[in-house]
Amino acid sequence: MKTIVPSLRSALAASVLSSALAAPAFAQTSSDVEALREQIRLLDQKLRILERNIELKDETAAAEAKKTPVVTAGPSGFILTSADKKYSLRVRANLQADGRFYTEEKGQNVDTPDAFVLRRIRPSFEGVAAEKFSFRLMFDLANNQVQLLDACASYKHADYLNVLVGKAKSPFDLERLVSQTNLLFIERSYPTLLGPNRDTGVQLFGDVLAGRLSYQAAFLDGASDGASVETEPGGNDGKDAVFRLFTHPFKTQEDSFLKGLGLGFAYSTGTREVGAGLPRAYTSNALVSFFQYNANVRPDGDQTRFSPQAYFHKGPFGILASYTVSNQDLINTATVLPGSIRRDLTTRAWAVTTNYVLTGEDTGYSTNPKPANDFNFANGTWGAWEVAARVSQLTVDKDAFTGAGTGIFANRNTQAERIDSYSLGVNWYLNRNVKASFNFEHSSFSEAAGSTASFEDENAILTRVQLSF
Numbered sequence: 151m152k153t154i155v156p157s158l159r160s161a162l163a164a165s166v167l168s169s170a171l172a173a174p175a176f177a178q179t180s181s182d183v184e185a186l187r188e189q190i191r192l193l194d195q196k197l198r199i200l201e202r203n204i205e206l207k208d209e210t211a212a213a214e215a216k217k218t219p220v221v222t223a224g225p226s227g228f229i230l231t232s233a234d235k236k237y238s239l240r241v242r243a244n245l246q247a248d249g250r251f252y253t254e255e256k257g258q259n260v261d262t263p264d265a266f267v268l269r270r271i272r273p274s275f276e277g278v279a280a281e282k283f284s285f286r287l288m289f290d291l292a293n294n295q296v297q298l299l300d301a302c303a304s305y306k307h308a309d310y311l312n313v314l315v316g317k318a319k320s321p322f323d324l325e326r327l328v329s330q331t332n333l334l335f336i337e338r339s340y341p342t343l344l345g346p347n348r349d350t351g352v353q354l355f356g357d358v359l360a361g362r363l364s365y366q367a368a369f370l371d372g373a374s375d376g377a378s379v380e381t382e383p384g385g386n387d388g389k390d391a392v393f394r395l396f397t398h399p400f401k402t403q404e405d406s407f408l409k410g411l412g413l414g415f416a417y418s419t420g421t422r423e424v425g426a427g428l429p430r431a432y433t434s435n436a437l438v439s440f441f442q443y444n445a446n447v448r449p450d451g452d453q454t455r456f457s458p459q460a461y462f463h464k465g466p467f468g469i470l471a472s473y474t475v476s477n478q479d480l481i482n483t484a485t486v487l488p489g490s491i492r493r494d495l496t497t498r499a500w501a502v503t504t505n506y507v508l509t510g511e512d513t514g515y516s517t518n519p520k521p522a523n524d525f526n527f528a529n530g531t532w533g534a535w536e537v538a539a540r541v542s543q544l545t546v547d548k549d550a551f552t553g554a555g556t557g558i559f560a561n562r563n564t565q566a567e568r569i570d571s572y573s574l575g576v577n578w579y580l581n582r583n584v585k586a587s588f589n590f591e592h593s594s595f596s597e598a599a600g601s602t603a604s605f606e607d608e609n610a611i612l613t614r615v616q617l618s619f
Contacts, residue, residue: 503540
């Protein structure tokens with residue numbers, strides 16, 4: 151607009167002069183020329199005023215734009231951002247509707263019914279304040295309950311140093327750290343059952359060496375295997391220290407075949423008290439319990455965990471592997487026993503998962519494939535399709551089943567010592583927000599020495615429709 155007005159001024163002036171010069175010579179008296187000059191001056195003055203008014207309007211509009219928040223909506227949620235981009239609020243949500251169907255089940259007269267369930271209903275709120283500070287709140291509304299999952303705030307000093315306080319995922323298990331909306335299978339595998347879930351405390355984390363090495367260190371309340379801190383109703387005066395290192399050694403080498411390789415190790419150590427609650431039951435990949443300690447067994451003493459972990463992704467192919475060991479001091483407080491009996495028991499689990507995107511899109515450790523063409527029946531496009539396979543195992547310490555009767559810490563006739571599972575999965579990504587999954591789970595069980603039980607294999611079909619943004 152600023153260049154239009156000077157051009158208009160020049161054009162008018164030239165038009166007036168041309169008219170004057172084109173007039174007959176007898177009409178070009180000195181008074182006529184002066185009148186034309188005055189007319190040009192007045193026109194020029196008016197155009198200058200018009201130009202300034204337009205400039206003022208542009209300046210006002212620019213100043214208002216700097217104060218006006220920006221509202222966007224897309225696959226990543228609804229986002230409200232300040233004009234200077236120092237403040238933002240993101241609203242997200244996730245709904246998962248599952249179907250579970252059991253064709254054969256573990257022995258011991260277990261009868262798990264087929265069911266349709268709302269596995270997760272999770273709204274979340276994420277925000278940034280003053281550019282360096284952020285927060286996250288996430289709730290779960292499934293099962294007609296309101297559960298607070300995440301409530302944390304963080305400060306980013308630099309890429310190499312961030313601080314998080316509050317309740318969040320413990321930085322331990324490889325698969326646990328993947329959002330439940332981006333899992334390859336409907337349920338996480340057995341190493342996740344031995345690591346902590348969500349915990350409350352303070353965490354330090356960051357990236358160094360141009361992002362090739364990541365570290366996490368946390369001092370937390372301490373959660374039982376597979377559990378969150380609020381599942382321990384008696385509380386726990388002891389605390390957990392958790393450390394995790396993860397490296398991407400070829401991350402900066404764009405042409406390297408191993409660019410998508412990640413290697414890591416996690417370790418935790420802490421103490422538990424008798425009031426910390428009964429250790430959580432271990433369940434199959436189809437969410438059927440196969441091991442639970444006796445009712446009077448409680449944690450009492452040290453607990454350590456360690457987990458080597460790795461993944462590799464190249465184009466549509468991916469593989470993920472982890473191994474976790476949990477060692478814990480337990481006590482049986484039953485009054486019928488001749489004094490309290492203590493044992494140091496070790497549980498082990500491992501899993502290897504591989505996947506391939508049939509439609510060719512890239513896969514990743516913590517992200518779903520982005521369909522090249524969203525599902526549209528009218529246009530004949532079908533989104534992205536992925537297949538996955540998993541082998542996994544969990545083994546309970548054999549000393550849990552020894553002792554008087556059927557076992558002092560676990561009943562050898564009703565609880566399995568080991569589970570071996572084989573999983574097949576198909577994922578259909580209709581678009582970036584809608585996902586449908588189909589899993590087949592086969593599990594076999596091993597009895598403890600001296601058991602009179604014979605555990606049958608378990609076969610299950612799990613389905614899920616997920617809507618997330």
